[in-house]
Amino acid sequence: MFHGPGDLRSEDLPVPEPAQGELVMHIDAALTCGTDVKTLRRGHPVMIPKVPTVFGHEFAGTVASVGPGVSGFREGDRVVAANSAPCAHCYSCRAGRPNLCEDLLFVNGAYGEFILLPPRLVARNVVPLAASLPAERAAFAEPLACALLATERVKIEAGQTVVVFGHGPLGCLLGMLAASRNARVVMVGKSGWRFDRLKNLGFARWLDATSTDNVAQAIRDVTNGRGAEVTVDATGRPEVWQQAVDAVGRGGSVLFFGGCATGTTISLDTRKTHYEELALFGAFHHTPETIRRAVETLTSGALVPDSLISHRMPLEEVGQALALMAKGEALKVSIRS
Ligand SMILES: [Zn+2]
Numbered sequence: 001m002f003h004g005p006g007d008l009r010s011e012d013l014p015v016p017e018p019a020q021g022e023l024v025m026h027i028d029a030a031l032t033c034g035t036d037v038k039t040l041r042r043g044h045p046v047m048i049p050k051v052p053t054v055f056g057h058e059f060a061g062t063v064a065s066v067g068p069g070v071s072g073f074r075e076g077d078r079v080v081a082a083n084s085a086p087c088a089h090c091y092s093c094r095a096g097r098p099n100l101c102e103d104l105l106f107v108n109g110a111y112g113e114f115i116l117l118p119p120r121l122v123a124r125n126v127v128p129l130a131a132s133l134p135a136e137r138a139a140f141a142e143p144l145a146c147a148l149l150a151t152e153r154v155k156i157e158a159g160q161t162v163v164v165f166g167h168g169p170l171g172c173l174l175g176m177l178a179a180s181r182n183a184r185v186v187m188v189g190k191s192g193w194r195f196d197r198l199k200n201l202g203f204a205r206w207l208d209a210t211s212t213d214n215v216a217q218a219i220r221d222v223t224n225g226r227g228a229e230v231t232v233d234a235t236g237r238p239e240v241w242q243q244a245v246d247a248v249g250r251g252g253s254v255l256f257f258g259g260c261a262t263g264t265t266i267s268l269d270t271r272k273t274h275y276e277e278l279a280l281f282g283a284f285h286h287t288p289e290t291i292r293r294a295v296e297t298l299t300s301g302a303l304v305p306d307s308l309i310s311h312r313m314p315l316e317e318v319g320q321a322l323a324l325m326a327k328g329e330a331l332k333v334s335i336r337s
């Protein structure tokens, strides 16, 4: 239970009973996420509107019980649920942009034995799993769906250079997606154990941002002076957003994936932006469609995320797991109840 910034407690709660349209899931695997670390430090106005609340948002499991009126799911079905569901009625939903829904319903509670899923989530964002897909891999559906939504904003073609700034789990997922489309992926990060792990993920190149004072130039050096076709920020730091713009080539696309602190800005070279026809894209969250596509991608094995799990820990140790994340000593921790 999350009781507010810095206050995470282990508590015994009754197993939830599903009401009309609801479903109770047994959680077979949950994953830690940088968002949970940030929320634990300072709260989260959107994902956690009130406390105390159950906590954690990346999970997969088995249907434990279904409420009246639920069709399509039965006790014992293996499923993955997204951490939100759009309303389907607002302007953004009707415009086909449900990730921008003005009334996104968020669900938390991945760090527990059971979770109660509300009717809107059951109706729109619970996906059945093939027997061959382990729960731990299925739990990547949510972050992978965010990465899919982002990479679909831009055209990634075989042979293009895609530069990803940031080597956290999402930076890696974005890089792996680009690599699966036969792009030449350059990962930019800071030296250390997480950086060393990248070398096993099959990316074309890694660039240590700490060893150069001009990252954009270093990227031009490896692209015959042209700059990359696509650059992606997965750090959420304005100075890196700036580098992503500087490192993109003529006619290129920049994806702003990492959310920066409120009130921050970057500056744009108007000449370059206009005469070189830069395309700048924000990318936020996921849609029911990208959640389903993420499950397909994981099921087919087109992307195998296992190497992003650095630790496996029991539910009782979720506090320690998040502390490891906060210290930069874990990539993703798989939590089992
Ligand atoms: Zn997450």
Ligand SMILES: [Zn+2]
Pocket: 086, 087, 088, 089, 090, 091, 092, 093, 098, 100, 101, 102, 103, 104
């Ligand atoms: Zn909506």
